[in-house]
Amino acid sequence: MPSQSMQGFDTANPPFDRLAHQEVEELRAVLDIGYFSPDEMIVRQGHASDLLHIVIKGAVEVRDGNTLLAVLGPKDSFDSRAVVHGAAGEDFVAVEETLCYLIPRNVVLDLIRHNAAFAAFFYADVSRKLDAFAQQRKTEGVESVLRARIREARQGGAVFVDGATTIEQAGHCMKDNDINALFVRDGQRVGVVTGMNLSKAVVLRRLALDTPVREVCHFDVVSVDGSDFIFDALLLMTKHNKRRLAIRSDGDYVGFLEDIDILGLLAGNSQLIPGRIDRARNLDDLAGAARDIQGQVERLHRQGLKVDLIAEITSDLNRRLFRKLFEMVAPLAIRQDGCLLLMGSEGRGEQTVRTDQDNALLLAEEVPDGDLAQFREAFSGALDRFGFPPCPGNVMVRNPVWSQTLEGFIRQLKAWVFSRDAAAAMNIAIFFDAVAVAGNPDLVVRAKEALIDLMRGEAALLAHFAHLIETFTTPNLGVLSTIMASVGVGSGEIDLKRAGTFPIVHGVRTLAIDKGILVNPTAARIDALVQIGSLDTRFGRELTSALHAFMEFRLRSQLRALHRGTIGAESVVRLDEITTVDRDMLRDALRVVRQFRELVRNHYNLGAF
């Protein structure tokens, strides 16, 4: 008989998939099984536990006082805090007849000491956990590039010249189009001529500058299809000793793929995009760059870059894009007296996959009405074309409220501050995140200082503003899912923006206004709040990590939504589609949100509302 000590324990289930064979055997040898009746308290909040529980069957509620936070099901484990850190974060109560594997504490600690990958699951900090699990994806870097489609790579455009074109004309044509190769149409044939072909013809063969290119080009074109894989291209390049391949699509040549483009895929070609933006001469060029930025996000994510860095790179590129667009479409008067603002998540530098246009224009002086009207339409219209969805709250240049003189706008801010309705508070929140990307940045600083003067120390105003944090209360992660699942409808979902990102961002924003902190990114505001002693150092770090965790989950959902074409559900994460470890991390991050919400609530006495 094969010596299986226990067949039911699933070692493919994270974090146990990180254990070596020997460790799995050791673990199996010490497992017991515990049974818990409905309503039985398994681990009590604040208490230590000698056992790590892994649910075999049944359901376990995670409760904080009277609040139900989550329902754990098969393969979920609890409570790493109670076992490793000596105090459970919540109550764990069986809701139905429940069976759990029981792992003794000393065995868990032993595995943690000897296996770093396993240990990561038990880190107290959300950030360290997130880092450890982000590591996993990094190894996919090179492989994912090889499996990318050729059309995903940046590629040189297809420009056709006639066979009779002279070498000199061809050279200028390349320079004008900023490319290194041309397709040459000569009767029925199509050939390719490269910059190197031209140079060699002139320098080495001493051909005259008016020699037709058909003399120096080659007609044995090596080509790939846009839907082929990058590794197909690499094989062809190696086989034919070429550094450049023609790309076909539906029988036509549509461009060139160079070895450098493949390198760009591998390293992420963010360094190439600014050049493309700078060189753009019309809106079509810029639209291409905008697409590049989006493609870039996905590649960087696939290569395992941390979400805050992805956001930083993306924000930087987007700002260049907006600046260039502004320069292209703004009439002279507006370029001289105006200041273009990006707001909301784009202003905080926390945007990855683009969501809404949140932008505005402040003017030092009145400009001619015609100029302003033309700019509003041209700017917002171009962004529509680039694929930036219009802002549902109409927070964009197109809206006169968001494109006016500084003086007028400060009056508007005052009106919002004293109106005390939720929409006005939302407008203030959006504006407070504004960053100047083009024009005179002094204007936005003056507007923000005016806002802070209005609100600073005004306890009632701030409390009203802070109250937005209660707009969406933290969901009871999982409770709906069990109820719905038991009647066979739907399943557990959580809206990351409402449950996670918004409470953190808005709470921090309120504190930042209160303390007159003028930096934009939420993480930088948290650092500043820690500096002046408004937040505890440790808690500040937890808050930043939780924010990044939500951003990471959101980015994954967004990318998935993009692939499925289900825009609209992009900030929703379905609990049954993520791993146990992810659910566990989400739980940790939501716990931080709850603590923070509590802190804000007490600070501004929101109980009074």
Place this chain on the structure above:
Amino acid sequence: MMRWLRNMFYRVSLGDHSYRFLFEPGPPDEIVVLDCETTGLNPRTDEVIAIAALIVRGQRIMMSTPFRAVIRPDKDPTSTSIKVHRLRAQDVAVGRAMHEVLPELLRFIGGRPIVGYYVDFDIRMLDKYILRYIEAKLPNRRIEVSSMYYALKYGGAPPGTVLDLRFASILADLGIPSLEQHDAFNDTLMTAMMYVQLQDMQKRGTRLSRTRIVHQVAPIGA
């Protein structure tokens, strides 16, 4: 009453008095779940080829300290029993002789009640050897999980109710994951999981709904 009389008899006529502990009560709140794999279903002619047992202490199944043994029988397992248990002659050949295994098993069981699925069959099989060995039969109280299940599910059911007491059906009804069956250890473990849940439901006075339909995948190869 009959069993009490019988046990009194065995107690005084016990061949080896070092096994008196079988007649003493075991630790309170503990039971033993037991399962044997056999060469067939006839206690007279068939033999035990594997034994597994687990102690349940309160609501905890002591899976880390199991009893398990493969027995070398006097006759080779038949092809039918191989199909059921996947214990081939060569596996069984590495087994140990029953007379070596029995003392360990008896000490493991002690005075604890014995729980099983159709436990009478397993005990009848074991008694065959035990009687020879200590001139007594297992005196332990027996707890039948299918009876516990019957009481919670069908107790007071109108006549004509279709009963389903198959092992896999009980598992499915209680929501216990099915491990690979016909392995003595896994069968014991699943029986133990049934027992802890049924015992708790009994204690709380909960009943199992009869209207609930239990879907069961047809057993393959058994």
